[in-house]
Amino acid sequence: MISKYGLRIVALGYLALLLGIPVALIFINAFQDGIGAAWDAVTTPEAQHAFYLTFVMVIVAVPLNTIFGVLCALAIVRQRFRGRWLLNALVDLPFAVSPVVVGLALILVYGRRDGWVGQWFADQGIQIIFSTPGMILATMFVSLPFVVREVIPVLREIGTEQEQAAATLGAGGLQTFFRVTLPAIRWGVAYGVVLTTARALGEFGAVSVVSGKLSGQTETATLYVENRYQRFDETGAYAASVVLALLALVTLLAMNVIKPKEAKEAKA
Amino acid sequence: MSIVVDSVSKNFGDFVALDDVSLNVRDGSLTALLGPSGGGKSTLLRVIAGLEVPDSGKVLIAGSDATNTPPQRRNVGFVFQHYAAFKHMTVAKNVAFGLTIRKRPKEEVESRVDELLKLVHLDGFAHRYPSQLSGGQRQRMALARALAVQPRVLLLDEPFGALDATVRKELRAWLRRLHDEVHVTTVFVTHDQEEAMEVAEQIVVLNHGKIEQTGSPKELYERPSNEFVMGFIGPISELSGRQVRPHDVEILLEPADGSAEAMIDRVLHLGFEVRVELTLGDGEKTWVQTTKSRAEELELVDGAIVWLRPNEPADAPVPA
Numbered sequence: 124m125i126s127k128y129g130l131r132i133v134a135l136g137y138l139a140l141l142l143g144i145p146v147a148l149i150f151i152n153a154f155q156d157g158i159g160a161a162w163d164a165v166t167t168p169e170a171q172h173a174f175y176l177t178f179v180m181v182i183v184a185v186p187l188n189t190i191f192g193v194l195c196a197l198a199i200v201r202q203r204f205r206g207r208w209l210l211n212a213l214v215d216l217p218f219a220v221s222p223v224v225v226g227l228a229l230i231l232v233y234g235r236r237d238g239w240v241g242q243w244f245a246d247q248g249i250q251i252i253f254s255t256p257g258m259i260l261a262t263m264f265v266s267l268p269f270v271v272r273e274v275i276p277v278l279r280e281i282g283t284e285q286e287q288a289a290a291t292l293g294a295g296g297l298q299t300f301f302r303v304t305l306p307a308i309r310w311g312v313a314y315g316v317v318l319t320t321a322r323a324l325g326e327f328g329a330v331s332v333v334s335g336k337l338s339g340q341t342e343t344a345t346l347y348v349e350n351r352y353q354r355f356d357e358t359g360a361y362a363a364s365v366v367l368a369l370l371a372l373v374t375l376l377a378m379n380v381i382k383p384k385e386a387k388e389a390k391a
Numbered sequence: 392m393s394i395v396v397d398s399v400s401k402n403f404g405d406f407v408a409l410d411d412v413s414l415n416v417r418d419g420s421l422t423a424l425l426g427p428s429g430g431g432k433s434t435l436l437r438v439i440a441g442l443e444v445p446d447s448g449k450v451l452i453a454g455s456d457a458t459n460t461p462p463q464r465r466n467v468g469f470v471f472q473h474y475a476a477f478k479h480m481t482v483a484k485n486v487a488f489g490l491t492i493r494k495r496p497k498e499e500v501e502s503r504v505d506e507l508l509k510l511v512h513l514d515g516f517a518h519r520y521p522s523q524l525s526g527g528q529r530q531r532m533a534l535a536r537a538l539a540v541q542p543r544v545l546l547l548d549e550p551f552g553a554l555d556a557t558v559r560k561e562l563r564a565w566l567r568r569l570h571d572e573v574h575v576t577t578v579f580v581t582h583d584q585e586e587a588m589e590v591a592e593q594i595v596v597l598n599h600g601k602i603e604q605t606g607s608p609k610e611l612y613e614r615p616s617n618e619f620v621m622g623f624i625g626p627i628s629e630l631s632g633r634q635v636r637p638h639d640v641e642i643l644l645e646p647a648d649g650s651a652e653a654m655i656d657r658v659l660h661l662g663f664e665v666r667v668e669l670t671l672g673d674g675e676k677t678w679v680q681t682t683k684s685r686a687e688e689l690e691l692v693d694g695a696i697v698w699l700r701p702n703e704p705a706d707a708p709v710p711a
Binding site: 284285287288289290291292293294295298302303306307309 | 442469489493539
């Protein structure tokens with residue numbers, strides 16, 4: 124009995140101290156001058172642009188990383204080739220490397236003056252660093268592993284028999300993928316998408332390095348929060364934080380709302 | 392349609408799965424590939440299906456070379472040991488899969504699915520999901536799914552291996568009846584000799600990637616071509632250095648020509664069958680199978696001295 128409740132107290136207490144209380148305080152602080160002030164703080168043109176830019180990051184990075192993630196997981200689990208272990212290890216690199224280092228690395232590749240291919244892009248009239256493309260690349264890099272990591276164990280678990288059965292029934296590669304494999308891994312993909320979205324929403328370090336932090340131009344929501352905080356605009360910082368927290372929450376809830384419904388259908 | 396396997400070999404790394412295997416399966420027959428695990432039977436079945444490509448040799452289906460035809464275009468039905476049910480589809484959608492892929496008209500698909508679900512006794516389960524079916528029901532669904540596309544041959548890989556004993560017995564008898572109704576050339580893999588004997592017309596015994604013997608159940612039991620087949624296809628007991636079927640040994644109360652003296656250790660009454668465990672004069676242990684009435688007639692009791700004589704010398708294995 125003691126150990127049963129002891130475990131719960133430790134788990135909940137740990138979460139409360141690390142997560143619950145700080146997040147609750149953000150909400151309290153955001154609304155300390157009233158809901159009106161908080162609303163005004165997140166609807167300024169700068170704030171609106173910051174949220175728009177974060178939205179762009181998510182809308183580009185998440186689909187691309189989802190497609191790449193599923194293909195990459197398929198290659199790692201279903202195929203045998205030299206360097207497969209290397210691909211498997213490289214996918215985890217964004218987990219291991221600090222986002223700041225990722226940002227600097229991107230500058231080394233795409234930087235306008237000294238970058239490896241930056242000059243070429245500049246000649247084509249495309250600016251990558253200190254502009255939206257670079258920020259998208261940074262977001263993609265840091266949110267890359269999630270779909271791969273969620274899909275790999277599911278692919279291993281479902282095995283190859285369903286795919287082989289589809290083949291003997293006449294289904295070609297693409298038909299098998301869309302009719303059998305993808306539906307079988309859909310919860311892995313969905314969870315990967317949720318994590319990727321949450322990471323893309325919250326990315327700060329790498330984007331910060333390549334953005335140049337031009338307010339109203341290259342400032343995402345997280346950069347906007349920092350900017351407001353540095354300028355002692357606490358209501359602005361906390362109100363924007365609340366919006367970010369709510370967006371993350373909605374993403375997580377969306378998944379939990381869809382999932383039980385599907386499970387219920389299967390049982391009915 | 393007939394199946395011809397011509398000198399097929401297949402290695403997985405250092406492991407020899409199939410070593411120059413040749414086999415003929417007659418049109419409309421029901422054949423069992425029997426052998427211990429790792430003997431190559433599943434690999435052979437998968438080579439016929441196109442799920443494995445042989446290193447050398449040929450596979451002919453209905454007379455035409457199918458060796459390099461992908462599984463999609465072989466038109467074979469394949470049933471897996473663990474059902475390989477499409478878990479996210481209803482029973483009806485599972486069965487309809489091959490027809491949907493072939494873009495058949497909706498009405499045709501529906502009527503064919505109904506017909507097949509009746510055939511496998513799953514009518515009324517059309518809108519369930521595989522997770523709501525028992526193992527036996529799932530396997531019948533998988534069978535209906537394989538039959539839906541009217542395959543030229545039906546291949547089953549240990550189809551009853553994951554089911555419990557009662558269901559397995561039921562499905563064996565049922566598969567036999569189904570084959571009488573559908574007449575599709577059928578090959579199934581099993582490691583259970585009783586299953587092979589009960590269901591198949593032709594049994595192919597595979598061991599270490601080679602075919603040991605091919606024949607009808609009766610032929611294999613009565614005229615095994617070597618000790619492996621003899622041991623695999625039925626019980627054996629040793630008598631004076633020879634292997635005989637335990638029911639082909641006569642128990643005598645007096646010595647006779649060619650008989651060996653033995654002492655009864657234990658008499659086990661198993662209903663109609665009586666199993667007698669004995670120790671021979673040279674200290675070797677053996678056992679003999681007899682009937683209840685014969686045991687009572689001879690008044691067999693523990694500790695009694697008897698004489699054993701193999702009664703049909705023709706049953707002895709012919710050296711390979």
